[in-house]
Amino acid sequence: MGRGKVELKKIENPTNRQVTFSKRRMGLLKKANELAILCDAQIGVIIFSGTGKMYEYSSPPWRIANTFDRYLKAPSTRFEEMDVQQKIIHEMTRMKDENNRLRIIMRQYMGDDLASLTLQDVSNLEQQIEFSLYKVRLRKQQLLDQHLLEMHHREMHIPGEQNNYLCHMVSHMYKLSPGLY
Amino acid sequence: MGRGKVELKKIENPTNRQVTFSKRRMGLLKKANELAILCDAQIGVIIFSGTGKMYEYSSPPWRIANTFDRYLKAPSTRFEEMDVQQKIIHEMTRMKDENNRLRIIMRQYMGDDLASLTLQDVSNLEQQIEFSLYKVRLRKQQLLDQHLLEMHHREMHIPGEQNNYLCHMVSHMYKLSPGLY
DNA sequence: AAAGCTATCTATAAATC
């Protein structure tokens, strides 16, 4: 929108970023309000700016807390039936532990917090990640092939541009992974 | 937008309402994502349709819980007013959700369950994993250097085997990463 | 209920004040 296309990445210039934040924040909240009213939906939006300031919207006439309460309760178990407090404490502890465990694994998988690992561990990790990368690239190639095929079919119906689809494809790929070229 | 201006009131025709809901919901989430990325903000959006179905967005790379944590901790919310049991329920639910979320992310990070990701998502994932791999290899090299140094020092005290430590090292490295040689 | 298609309306980036 506006005088030029904007690529989807953090705006580096702080002034521009602040101006855009202000405009788009207003736009987002307006859209949320329209959607809530037009379609009779309940909506909650929370925005924290980079500097930590909070902005929120909740569809009238409910308070935002209600929306979030529903969110918190939506995928959860019914605790009404639970009577033993001990049970709760036990379950919480278990979940907390599992959570921490997952976080640690996750961080190591992302290449952080490797200090406690032995050479053997790091090596195993490396191989696992190599395999992940292999699978992800496989999937990416599938999607690219699919995309290419679609564009090719589209081009078939637009004579005169038959030689351009590869250019489009390449430029698209470049936008997705500029670092690769 | 579209072929005619719409006044800001509930769309009475259920079919039109549903279609508009679907379109605008997507639009809203897209805008939220753009704002989060362009302006480096943390954003959470929850939408309940009139029929009670829930949709949500949280600023990348994942974890709506984070945004809501900050909301709940923000000064002067209803959280303070809740009784202890309520707080426990909230906390348990939050942990459970976070747990599920971590598992999903983990699986995607390991290159499984990629079917739901777009080309863009897969591309981002690929770059993240590449970076992880880079960090892990960096750490591995550190450990190898360290190991090498230790062996070298040891050799200094055992004359007669001075020319063998490199052979040991190479064979050790080979055992760790046979694929590399 | 799902997709695709434009004419049109809206949001907003950049320019200007």
Place this chain on the structure above:
DNA sequence: TGATTTATAGATAGCTT
């Protein structure tokens, strides 16, 4: 800096299939 204007990209209402 902040408000206002303008040109353009983007969103979408009403259709069609």
